[in-house]
Amino acid sequence: MNNASPFHNISPSDDLVTVTFDGIEYVLPNGANLAASLLEAGLRSFRNTPVSGALRGPFCMMGACYDCLVEIDGETRQACMTAVTSGLKIERAHRDKGLEND
């Protein structure tokens, strides 16, 4: 998909669905871990911090660090604790803070 991704999938799935992240379409494995699938698709940062607007991406992958926060349907969720489903509309968490700094 995205050649920029350093992640290689050794057992890829062919059951794929489309989601959007900040309006950009991504085709991801249905039912897969959302954080892992977005990393595989080449996404590196998932959110901005609410303090300085710094970029962050998945760190622990086990629901403990909250660095993979994204917004889905207005609710802030941990991407690493969410499954990919068709039509998910995902947005960066605390995007405004990031834009403020630009």
Add this chain to the structure above:
Amino acid sequence: MIEVDLVIVGAGPAGISASVTAAEMGLSVLLLDEQPTAGGQIYRNVVKAAGTRGDILGKDYTCGLALVTALQSAAVTHVTDATVWKIGEDGAVAYSVNGKANLAQGRKVIIATGALERPVPIPGWTFPGVMTAGAAQILLKQSGLVAERAVICGSGPLIYLIAQQMIRAGKPPVAIVETQTKSDLLNAMQHLPGALRGWRYLVKGAKLLSEIKRAGVMRVTGAENLAIEGDTEARAIVFTHHGQTTRIQCNLVLLHQGVVPNTQATRSLRLEHVWSSGQRCFHPMTNKWGLSSLETVYVAGDGAGIGGAQAAEQAGAISALHAAFALGLITKADRDKRAAPILRMQSAELAVRPFLDRAYPPSDQVLKPADDTVICRCEEVTAGDIRDYARLGCTGPNQAKAFGRSGMGPCQGRYCGLTVTELLSQATGTTPDAVGSYRIRPPLKPITLGELATLEQTLTDETKGLI
């Protein structure tokens, strides 16, 4: 509200084994776990992944399949995707599934919430593209992902295991940069005679190292002054070795400084905890049955002190046997007879630990981070900030929250708590036990108000017999 003899929190090796044993003894068991499948982080996704990539992940992973299979045929109510957010002293456990809150009442509770990676506060550790070594393993187990051009940094045998798995997956790491030194290994030698009881692990370690060497992976030990360089993401790792600076470009940095008990749940219950100077972390005080300072609550597995997957499995069974006895389902004699061989195996299993703790200590750099290093990832508080608070009279982690919000972000101190305790201990010249830790309060994980509001509805519906 579900009423059961035993509520078990966490479906890793300790929680599964506790569930299976308790069910065998005739207890009604509710097992709550936040992942979609049982296994914990160590056996994560084992039912699916053992077949497709078991050869890469190795026997110490695929052996978890037997455990998860035993759970599937046991008389246990296993609720998946369940986030436990409150555990009461009386055995009441509140949890949410898909945004809906529920309440369960156990006569006893076993907390089996396992371990977390020790925080690794070094410059640049917050960049996207920096993850824990454990996260890399989870990506491989859960999703079949392996990274190209990764560097693994830190201290601990897990580093060799993940390196071996990456080699087997055809993407060997660019380098392994280790912080432990030859003198750490020499210090560990005094524990070697004891560790020989755990010879299987020593042999495994030697095999891992030879496989890494054969693959031609660059390996450095005694690295100091680690820093991750990046812009929008991590680009390189820089370190010094014998006074020389080395810079390695990479796509991903995997950090590891050992694992520590996840004490969020046990702290929230105000259980007695004690500092382990050997493992440089707090753990709840438990007796040989895993019973905590509260007679309703057991703590089993790595959450009670790091012992690894096998010891955790044994601990779960031991706690379950004690609970079965305490609830009158088996006699004391029966309990002791069943527990004796498991306790013996557990003691052999733990024999290697003092050696490993000494040979792979956390680096000075992460225990005494430089002033400008972020130590609270959520609120972006630096080590220097904490030292400033100490100079202004801050004596403990809870005061530090008031001074500058460390530990008050969404992770609730999981990845800064130990660092703040260490920093305040150093700054005030008092012991970590005296400094203490963050006070943890429910909800153990952030929940929405809407979620909380569903609890009343769930309970009302139940009273009316609607569910």
